[in-house]
Amino acid sequence: MTVRALVADPAAQEGIGLGEAGDPDPRPDQVLVDVRHISLNRGEVAFASRFAPGTTLGHDASGVVARAAADGSGPVEGARVVVFGAGAWAQRVAVGTDSVAEVPDGVDLADAAALPMAGVTALRTLRSRPILGRRVLITGAAGGVGRFAVQLAALGGARVIASVGSAARGEGLAELGAHEVVVGLDGIDRPVDLVLDNVGGAQLVAAWRLLAPGGDIQSVGWASGEPAAFAPHSFFSLGPSRSISTFGDATRFGPDLATLVEFVAEGRLSPEIGLRGAWDGVAEAARALLGRQVSGKAVLDVEPYRRDAGGR
Ligand SMILES: NC(=O)c1ccc[n+]([C@@H]2O[C@H](COP(=O)([O-])OP(=O)(O)OC[C@H]3O[C@@H](n4cnc5c(N)ncnc54)[C@H](OP(=O)(O)O)[C@@H]3O)[C@@H](O)[C@H]2O)c1
Structure with missing residues (x-):
């Protein structure tokens, strides 16, 4: 079984293309998430060519828990979540429960996807x-x-x-x-x-x-x-x-993501999405980001995972 994913592809524009990845097999401390939205970060886009062809890219995603963690930690199946984890630009991703936060009902999942890398970096460096x-x-x-x-x-x-x-x-x-x-x-x-x-x-x-x-x-x-x-x-x-x-602390995002998503729910933090589109438009989005044309975040919508389509 495979899922669709944005992968390093030297033949694709900006070195990022829609490809296939293995259906993730979560560790006991990981949730399996059906991804709905992802966000791009400058480094991930600028350095896509440094990854081996076929590597699933990205870290920021939001979606719905398809399977709770086997060890009982983290959110339950069906919970709306925002996550930070390597290889997040895919229809499904397995993420450690320490880097997941539940998204309150009033917060749009696309807005939540804007938060992980950029928001937590801002929060942590300001706390220094x-x-x-x-x-x-x-x-x-x-x-x-x-x-x-x-x-x-x-x-x-x-x-x-x-x-x-x-x-x-x-x-x-x-x-x-x-x-x-x-x-x-x-x-x-x-x-x-x-x-x-x-x-x-x-x-x-x-x-x-x-x-x-x-x-x-x-x-x-x-x-x-x-x-x-x-x-x-x-x-x-x-x-x-x-x-x-x-600064380069990419560990244990969950508590800080929970703080940020709560700020959004309270109207104290705006996700500032300057570009929104479908994930097959990743090349245009990457160009706009690198060209200093995006005010804030670029968020892309992911084609939902469908088991009846052979995992596509
Ligand atoms: N250390 C970490 O863990 C960490 C985490 C996240 C991001 N980062 C890095 O932090 C940087 C910012 O990330 P981001 O997501 O905010 O990127 P971004 O959305 O692309 O924003 C970068 C900003 O830098 C400015 N800029 C770009 N090229 C410039 C140049 N030649 N001269 C002056 N200003 C320039 C642009 O200013 P204008 O819009 O005014 O043109 C742009 O707003 C990136 O280098 C990224 O890789 C590091």
Whole structure:
């Protein structure tokens, strides 16, 4: 039995094609989920060619539990869920119950699919420092991580400075909670306490110069793909240490996903879906994402699994 899946395919546009994968065989601590929606993340799309041909891609999905975990943990059969797990861009996926959260009735499953990688990354990096009353700079603020980070930083009581590539890309960020929306970093005239850097390259260097004593840059991503050249002695500073921290925690998403989906249910967090379509349009969606044309998240609808169609 097979399921349809978005797989690494060197012959397909953007290196991602609709193919076949084995019907997942869950471990005792995994739920089996019938996937309804998936969301794309920049890294998954940009680096699809690094995976062996045929590998099922993706991490973010939402759907309905087809079979509960054998060990009794996690949601029951029929529960609506959002999940984070490798190989999630398929009609069915097996995911550890520690990376699953139930979706409240009032929350659309497509909205839930937008949350996992970008939302949890924003949440976890913002939690790295106290932000109440602090100046928090978010670069690449118009993107998936950025739009969640703006909202969550504002929820946490920060003074939020959102940096974007052009004025047009800044649209809607003030409504989400940004106190200042700037193009690039030149317009920022006071030090910042925490930076969530999604862009890397020259913006990372400029952000370092803006950092207050004791401040930290969470290096979330490097969307620019550009090198960062620091002037000699850039890392000497008087007073409390300044730091640049790496981030790459892809474990145990369940509790943080539950927090985010609850925020959505309460109307405190908007999923910010800038592109929605069917999953056979993955190439166009990938191009738009890499071309900086998606405001927030790209969410795709998955053709439902049908056992009577031989698992298709
Ligand atoms: N460490 C982790 O665990 C983790 C988790 C999630 C994501 N990431 C990484 O974090 C980054 C952001 O992810 P995302 O999902 O938010 O991606 P995204 O939705 O594609 O957003 C990226 C943003 O970066 C900006 N950008 C792209 N190229 C740029 C350039 N050359 N110069 C200046 N700005 C540029 C764009 O700004 P404009 O829209 O203003 O043009 C865009 O809004 C990506 O590199 C991703 O791979 C890392």
